[in-house]
Amino acid sequence: RTFASKNNNNQNHEKREYEPTRRRIKYILVFGAGLTTYLAIKFLGDTYEKNSKHVSLGLSPLSKDTTVIFVLGGPGAGKGTQCANLVNDFGFVHLSAGDLLRAEQQANNSPYGELIKTYIKEGKIVPMEITILLLHKAMKNSKANRFLIDGFPRQMDQALKFEEEVCKSKFVLYFSCPEEEMLRRLLKRGETSGRSDDNVESIKKRFKTFFDTSYPVIEYYSNLNKVKEVSCLNSIDEVYDETKNIFEQLFS
Numbered sequence: 082r083t084f085a086s087k088n089n090n091n092q093n094h095e096k097r098e099y100e101p102t103r104r105r106i107k108y109i110l111v112f113g114a115g116l117t118t119y120l121a122i123k124f125l126g127d128t129y130e131k132n133s134k135h136v137s138l139g140l141s142p143l144s145k146d147t148t149v150i151f152v153l154g155g156p157g158a159g160k161g162t163q164c165a166n167l168v169n170d171f172g173f174v175h176l177s178a179g180d181l182l183r184a185e186q187q188a189n190n191s192p193y194g195e196l197i198k199t200y201i202k203e204g205k206i207v208p209m210e211i212t213i214l215l216l217h218k219a220m221k222n223s224k225a226n227r228f229l230i231d232g233f234p235r236q237m238d239q240a241l242k243f244e245e246e247v248c249k250s251k252f253v254l255y256f257s258c259p260e261e262e263m264l265r266r267l268l269k270r271g272e273t274s275g276r277s278d279d280n281v282e283s284i285k286k287r288f289k290t291f292f293d294t295s296y297p298v299i300e301y302y303s304n305l306n307k308v309k310e311v312s313c314l315n316s317i318d319e320v321y322d323e324t325k326n327i328f329e330q331l332f333s
Contacts, residue, residue, distance in 0.1 A: 137246065138213065138217075138246050140217050140246050140247060141221065143217075143221070143226075144226050147226045148226060148227045148228065149230055149249070149250045149251060150229050150230065150250065150251055150252060150253070150254055151230050151233065151234060151240075151252075151253045151254070152164060152230060152231040152232070152253075152254045152256070153254070153256070153299060154313065155258055155263050155288065155291045155295075156263055157262075157264070157265075157266040157270070157284075158256040158257070158313050159256060159317065159320065160231050161177060161231060162317060163321055164229045164231050166321050166324070166325070167324065167325075167328060168229070171332055172227060173225075174220075174227065174229070175228075175229045176220065176229065177231040177232055178212055178215075178216060178230065178231065178233035179201075179231075181212070181215040181216065181219060182197050182207055182211075182212065185197060196211075197211070202283065203283075204287040204289070204290050205290060206236060206239075206290060209234075209238060209239040209242055209243075212233060213239070213242060213246060213247065216230060217246075220247070229254075234295075234298055235290070235291070235294055235295050235298070236294040236295065236297070236298060237294075237297055239298075240301070240302075250302075251307075251331075253299060253302045253303075253307055253308045254309050254311070254324070254327070255299055255309065255311070256310075256312075256313045257310055257311070257312050260288055262313075262314065264281075264284060264285075264288075268284070
């Protein structure tokens with residue numbers, strides 16, 4: 082499945098309202114900007130409290146010239162490889178939401194470690210407040226102003242919350258790839274990666290999560306003419322040639 086950018090002739094286009102996803106969880110999360118200003122978000126019973134989306138995380142502002150590009154694609158599409166090339170050629174900082182979450186999972190005394198571990202193992206999306214806080218912290222610490230945010234946002238409430246709390250994105254770079262090819266790549270990677278989610282059961286859960294939740298994000302930005310799509314079926318070099326051409330037109 083792919084999405085092509087669409088012309089939006091409706092000048093009175095209204096932003097659709099997206100409700101946070103229901104999450105089955107029995108934790109009370111406590112977190113805050115820089116992990117020092119604390120904010121309690123309650124999970125009442127099994128339903129994420131809807132009005133929490135209206136609560137500000139109180140994040141410190143970034144530079145006004147900050148450029149953010151969301152990099153999306155299914156598991157195994159090759160996002161990380163292409164981002165590494167863009168870092169070398171265009172001076173972007175590559176932030177992988179998944180890598181940040183895995184690092185936090187392993188950190189000593191992390192208040193979210195076990196929760197993140199459970200979500201990743203089950204192929205589910207970690208609560209957006211945690212991911213946004215980790216991304217913001219990494220952006221502030223980098224002292225840079227150009228960012229490739231890889232694997233985020235993975236659902237609409239994440240996209241809207243990030244743009245409300247952190248900054249607007251310039252566009253979405255979408256690496257499209259058939260599911261069977263992504264499965265082949267991930268199983269091959271699992272032979273040496275040591276990652277707990279590189280097995281058939283976890284991979285299929287991740288595919289379902291991606292198609293159920295991330296496709297609406299891609300469609301939303303496509304309707305705003307903010308999606309640049311690149312097919313990942315060609316060789317790594319050919320995929321990068323196409324990707325590089327997009328960036329040369331925008332950032333040279």
